[in-house]
Amino acid sequence: MKSVKDISYKLSKWILAIYFIVAIMAPFLAGDKPIYCYENGKMSFPMFSSSFSDIPIIKNYPSEACLWPLIPFSPTNIDHNNQSAISPFASGDKKQFQLRHWLGTDKLGRDVAAGMIHGTVVSLKIGVFSVFFTFIIGVSLGIFSAYYRDDDLSITLPVLLINTILFFGGLYYLIMEWIIFKPSFLLFFTGFVILVLVLFFLSKMIKNKFNSKKYAFPLDLLLIKLIEIRKSFPGIFILLSLVSLFTIPSLWNIIFIISLLGWTEFARFARAETLAVKEENFILNAKVLGFNDLRIIIHHILPNILPTLMVIACFSMAGAILLESTLSFLGIGLPVEEVTWGKMMAEGRNMKAWWLVVFPGLAIFLLILSLNTIASGFQKSNVQKLL
Amino acid sequence: MVGYVLKRILLVIPTMFIVMIIAFFLSKIVPGDAAESMLVLQGINLDGPNAQKEYQRNYSFLGLDKPTFYFSLTPDFYPANVNHILSQSKRQQTKSFLLQKFNYKDIKDYFELRDSLFDQQPIIQNDSAKILYSNRTELLFDTNPDKIKKILQTLTSDPLTDHVDLLIKLEKSVDKMIMNKSNFYYPKINWHGFDNQFHQWATNILTGNFGVSLKDGRMVGDKISGALKWTFLLIFLNIFFTTLIAVPAGLYAGYSEGSWFDKISSFFWILLYAIPVFWLASLLIVYCTSDQYGRWMDLFPVPGIWYIPEGQSFVQSLAHFSGQLVLPVICLIANDIAQLSRITRNNVIELKSKLYITYARSKGLDQWQILKNHILPNALLPLITVIGGRIPAGISGSLIIEIIFNIPGMGRLIYESIFSADWNVVFSILLVISIFTILFMLLTDIVYIAVHPKIKSAMA
Numbered sequence: 001m002k003s004v005k006d007i008s009y010k011l012s013k014w015i016l017a018i019y020f021i022v023a024i025m026a027p028f029l030a031g032d033k034p035i036y037c038y039e040n041g042k043m044s045f046p047m048f049s050s051s052f053s054d055i056p057i058i059k060n061y062p063s064e065a066c067l068w069p070l071i072p073f074s075p076t077n078i079d080h081n082n083q084s085a086i087s088p089f090a091s092g093d094k095k096q097f098q099l100r101h102w103l104g105t106d107k108l109g110r111d112v113a114a115g116m117i118h119g120t121v122v123s124l125k126i127g128v129f130s131v132f133f134t135f136i137i138g139v140s141l142g143i144f145s146a147y148y149r150d151d152d153l154s155i156t157l158p159v160l161l162i163n164t165i166l167f168f169g170g171l172y173y174l175i176m177e178w179i180i181f182k183p184s185f186l187l188f189f190t191g192f193v194i195l196v197l198v199l200f201f202l203s204k205m206i207k208n209k210f211n212s213k214k215y216a217f218p219l220d221l222l223l224i225k226l227i228e229i230r231k232s233f234p235g236i237f238i239l240l241s242l243v244s245l246f247t248i249p250s251l252w253n254i255i256f257i258i259s260l261l262g263w264t265e266f267a268r269f270a271r272a273e274t275l276a277v278k279e280e281n282f283i284l285n286a287k288v289l290g291f292n293d294l295r296i297i298i299h300h301i302l303p304n305i306l307p308t309l310m311v312i313a314c315f316s317m318a319g320a321i322l323l324e325s326t327l328s329f330l331g332i333g334l335p336v337e338e339v340t341w342g343k344m345m346a347e348g349r350n351m352k353a354w355w356l357v358v359f360p361g362l363a364i365f366l367l368i369l370s371l372n373t374i375a376s377g378f379q380k381s382n383v384q385k386l387l
Numbered sequence: 388m389v390g391y392v393l394k395r396i397l398l399v400i401p402t403m404f405i406v407m408i409i410a411f412f413l414s415k416i417v418p419g420d421a422a423e424s425m426l427v428l429q430g431i432n433l434d435g436p437n438a439q440k441e442y443q444r445n446y447s448f449l450g451l452d453k454p455t456f457y458f459s460l461t462p463d464f465y466p467a468n469v470n471h472i473l474s475q476s477k478r479q480q481t482k483s484f485l486l487q488k489f490n491y492k493d494i495k496d497y498f499e500l501r502d503s504l505f506d507q508q509p510i511i512q513n514d515s516a517k518i519l520y521s522n523r524t525e526l527l528f529d530t531n532p533d534k535i536k537k538i539l540q541t542l543t544s545d546p547l548t549d550h551v552d553l554l555i556k557l558e559k560s561v562d563k564m565i566m567n568k569s570n571f572y573y574p575k576i577n578w579h580g581f582d583n584q585f586h587q588w589a590t591n592i593l594t595g596n597f598g599v600s601l602k603d604g605r606m607v608g609d610k611i612s613g614a615l616k617w618t619f620l621l622i623f624l625n626i627f628f629t630t631l632i633a634v635p636a637g638l639y640a641g642y643s644e645g646s647w648f649d650k651i652s653s654f655f656w657i658l659l660y661a662i663p664v665f666w667l668a669s670l671l672i673v674y675c676t677s678d679q680y681g682r683w684m685d686l687f688p689v690p691g692i693w694y695i696p697e698g699q700s701f702v703q704s705l706a707h708f709s710g711q712l713v714l715p716v717i718c719l720i721a722n723d724i725a726q727l728s729r730i731t732r733n734n735v736i737e738l739k740s741k742l743y744i745t746y747a748r749s750k751g752l753d754q755w756q757i758l759k760n761h762i763l764p765n766a767l768l769p770l771i772t773v774i775g776g777r778i779p780a781g782i783s784g785s786l787i788i789e790i791i792f793n794i795p796g797m798g799r800l801i802y803e804s805i806f807s808a809d810w811n812v813v814f815s816i817l818l819v820i821s822i823f824t825i826l827f828m829l830l831t832d833i834v835y836i837a838v839h840p841k842i843k844s845a846m847a
Binding site: 169172176180181225228229231232233234235236237238240241242244245247318322325326329330332342345348349352353354357358361364365368369372373 | 668670674798828
């Protein structure tokens with residue numbers, strides 16, 4: 001017999017899948033241009049051609065000849081007949097069934113259902129991308145620091161000196177050229193990766209050239225200190241102050257800041273798990289076989305700690321989505337024209353319009369609930385695998 | 388153990404120093420100019436005749452002319468300290484020239500010549516000379532060398548222009564600037580000593596002086612201490628009620644694992660844990676503060692404006708607004724109850740399978756004795772860390788509640804200050820809260836060690 005937990009786990013997976021489908025299909029679900037028209041023997045795809053952009057009103061297309069998106073409004077489309085928050089039961093052009101506002105309208109007369117679909121895109125974008133970046137930063141730092149600890153990464157003084165000078169010198173020029181003089185994040189990032197790779201191979205090449213005393217590089221201690229410093233800034237306060245530093249609001253700023261602040265969870269768990277896995281026999285065997293460290297980390301440690309990291313990924317995706325909706329609820333960080341769940345909710349609270357509060361909130365709630373359930377489902381299956 | 392605690396306390400100091408550095412540099416990269424905000428605060432017209440003088444006075448009064456940090460790492464063509472230029476427009480123009488990699492020495496020469504040109508009043512004979520004169524003033528704002536040269540050439544080619552020699556000199560200095568452009572540079576370390584902005588700021592903060600709010604001129608320290616009371620009150624209420632409800636519920640659910648109470652409460656906590664706090668707050672405000680949806684739904688007072696008159700004591704205002712606190716506290720504790728009771732339940736379940744519980748059972752102790760003497764102490768110990776960790780998280784959590792319910796705490800203060808670009812207040816709050824977080828983490832650690840028998844005996 002299946003337990004309630006298994007059913008809720010499966011259900012949550014389906015709910016999450018539906019969210020992703022809605023986000024990917026968003027332009028087809030809500031938009032003010034028909035997907036496909038067949039008129040006077042001519043076929044056209046107004047949604048994909050920019051030339052139709054000047055006639056976005058539904059009345060310009062005969063509804064029999066066109067295939068419309070499910071909700072014939074775009075999230076920014078203002079319906080002048082239904083302004084100042086019309087409730088779902090009282091709204092819409094009753095004669096034309098398609099033009100009803102199924103979930104009501106907001107203060108400006110924008111369709112709530114279309115806004116909800118657009119909000120899904122924003123939330124999932126932030127959730128997925130910020131988890132992606134935090135995962136990469138946090139997991140790599142955590143694994144390396146746990147693998148080498150404080151004394152396994154020994155380095156001779158000349159190599160350390162050369163590396164330090166080259167690294168900070170290179171970083172200085174990178175910052176000067178591409179952050180101060182000609183700001184370009186992409187060039188800076190590429191330059192940084194190239195710098196790190198060059199230094200990595202250089203230090204491999206010159207590693208055995210010097211016969212001086214070796215010193216341990218305290219990688220683990222540095223990471224722990226870094227995590228401690230990050231933890232001493234309470235979440236939403238530092239987030240708010242960082243977001244307000246950007247003069248031009250955008251989605252990517254928020255993703256950048258959430259990644260900058262959120263990697264510590266991944267680092268902590270990746271570190272703890274690696275410490276446990278490192279002592280297993282198969283790692284020792286791999287070392288005896290003479291595999292290099294990178295191969296051991298990628299082929300032997302990473303697959304073993306991945307199940308735990310998936311749990312953290314689910315939780316931190318829920319956290320990122322919650323943070324984004326909190327920010328947009330407060331009206332900070334996202335561009336004005338972007339419609340999100342949080343913004344709709346803030347408007348609903350001010351106008352005491354239940355449909356603006358209930359629907360977006362339900363969307364956030366369900367998303368977070370299903371992510372949490374999936375995470376605990378993962379957790380449970382990890383424990384079962386161990387037994 | 389004393390040694391460990393001392394070491395732990397000493398280790399806090401470098402962390403705090405780094406936190407201060409981070410908060411300081413964040414406050415330095417904000418958009419806007421503090422000296423200009425001070426002018427607005429003093430009610431001085433920004434385009435008025437003595438605005439320049441007042442600006443420079445404020446600028447040096449705020450210590451903005453000092454170097455930023457103990458040392459700086461600049462390209463070799465930079466001056467040691469760009470901040471020392473008092474005039475706002477000249478400073479901005481110098482920065483803009485420097486970003487085009489022009490040598491600071493050439494820039495200085497250019498400004499000197501430009502000043503001597505503008506010291507000479509031109510003889511305005513007719514209208515075309517007037518146009519020329521207005522053309523000349525464009526030089527004061529432009530930092531694009533090509534454009535400057537173009538303006539200079541049109542001026543010199545005109546027969547009406549006087550001081551042609553100065554104009555030619557100016558053009559030559561621009562040429563020199565372009566010629567000496569430093570495409571290759573090396574980093575230069577400038578040592579500034581203790582007379583810098585960070586040192587001044589840090590010593591001020593350590594003596595409790597956070598500066599002046601740029602919005603209303605009040606002391607930032609006063610504003611923060613006023614707000615801190617409310618935030619601490621909220622955190623106290625949060626932890627009190629959370630512990631009061633969650634711990635017994637978790638204990639009972641764990642003790643009677645698999646019972647109806649356990650099943651229903653677990654399900655309920657899972658739902659409650661996923662509810663976004665601001666959604667819960669919005670729902671309660673929309674449905675439960677008015678009789679729009681039925682008379683019995685009108686349960687709570689509408690979140691109003693918290694006007695606290697000058698001189699009213701904290702207790703007085705607390706008594707006045709106590710009714711307003713019910714709804715915020717309900718929203719605050721919702722997520723925490725779910726979390727804490729789940730942790731308590733899992734602790735108890737884990738403990739129940741321990742050998743010493745089986746032993747106690749076989750000894751013939753009754754259920755209540757086992758619960759009281761063996762399960763309870765061991766289940767509650769880990770909660771110290773959890774509850775201690777809730778305090779910094781509670782500061783974060785109370786932010787949105789304060790904003791929604793208009794409670795004049797830290798969250799509301801930082802939110803309002805961000806919108807009015809009152810960066811002094813924003814980063815002071817950030818610093819104060821970070822320091823509190825560090826202290827609470829330290830305290831939690833020490834308390835945990837002090838009460839945990841295992842660690843205590845290991846350290847002895």
